[in-house]
Amino acid sequence: MDPETQAAVDELRKLITMSGTINMEIFYWWCTAIMVMIHAGFLAYEMGASRVKNALASGVKNILAFAFIVPTFFLFGWWIYLAFPGGFTIDEAGVAGLPWSANMGPNLTDNASGVFWAAFTMFAATTASILSGSLIERIRLSAFIILAVLLGSVIWILAAAWGWHPAGWLHTKLGLHDVAAAGCVHVIAGFFALGVIINLGPRIGRFAPDGTPMEIPGHSAPMTMIGLMMIIVGFFGFLGGCIIYVTGDQWINIYGQPATLSAFAFNTLMSFAGGIIGCFLMTRDPFWMMSGALAGIISAASGLDVYHPALAFLIGFAGGCIIPKVQDMLIKLKIDDAVGAFAVHGAAGAWSLVAAGIFASGYPSAAGPDSSLYGQLVSLAVFASLGFIPGFVVSYVLKLFGLLRITPGAEIAGLDLVEIPLKPYPEGLTPSTNGNGHAAPQGVPAE
16 A cells, blocks of 8 residues: 555544544533433422422422532542442552542543543432432431432442442452442432431321321422433433443443443333333322332343343333332331332332342353352342441431431421522412412321
8 A cells, every 4th residue: 555545544544533532422421411301300309299398498409419419529439439449449540530630631632531420420419319309308408418428429439339340349259230320329329318217217297196107298299200200311311321332343331241222222111111000000109100110210220231121121010019019118117218219219229130130140241250140139238238337327427416307396397498598489389378379288287
């Protein structure tokens, strides 16, 4: 080949390579943008699930969690992911995640670090939003921010380093298969929330003096349902962020195994539908139907890349049947999870890991043993412990110092009156009336 032709070929190769790099960058940019919809959904969902007197306070918690997690995840969260895949020993790769690293800022030789950091930051904020809903109407804002930062910028990302990293020890030693983060996001957040709500205690009026559960309905079921659907929309960005774009080659999952967005598309929609139908048959409740959609996707998440769509539907259907029963169990134990966060995320995430151990057992990995039920169960125990223990211990310490829960008077008056200089419905709905100004029916005595 003459020099002129060779130069033209080299230039063409360079252009193709750069085009692929930019396409990768654009893909994760838009995955991150779509993931913001998750947080808009949680905002609406939790405000709708709150009584009028707490509506804005529930929204403000979500906004502040997002705002605090972004800088803390930049300062130390990303370093934790890169530094601890082997356990508690620090890997030298963590240097790239330090805030003063050349990778953590404008760098024309690095088109990946920023978009990957952004996507993982959205995952971190999602864990905090999962926690937020379970605690509505009674936690101190300062306590929530402390717990949200601990969960989003420390605990979940440590779990991700262990189990959602190509060199994570749960994968390389046990063959963990959890491509869409059912374990390190949903199990971690669900069990962390459970630890906190045990110490936080139920809302005033949630249980009668004899222990009978009393319904405390949110002020806007339509807002809650729309919020849940927005979370589902955002999950398409979340799941897109779970697959690795390889320039000029096949997509791979987080563990380096071959994967396709087509498999994700089939199984996301099928498990989504299965979860709705499962909850519909169990409850006929629109709130649980939409929660079942989310639980269905989470239930299939661990094996989203390998399941047949019919199997994904059945796994999602089973998840939709399971979660109302888990919520009923918590109520019998007098644990007030206001939106069923543990059932939808903790229990469905646990089922997802187990299901992958049953239906994807033997799936090969170049970086560790084949997937197995044993590996999935041990990983589940690790995730559940890593979520529950810090959530319980830190919230218990806050409780000891009187920093966890608002005062009974503030709870009865409503957090909006105490903390928020704005009314959600200044010309209509109030804590004691409906939108027409007439007395509104109450599921519990007026507070």
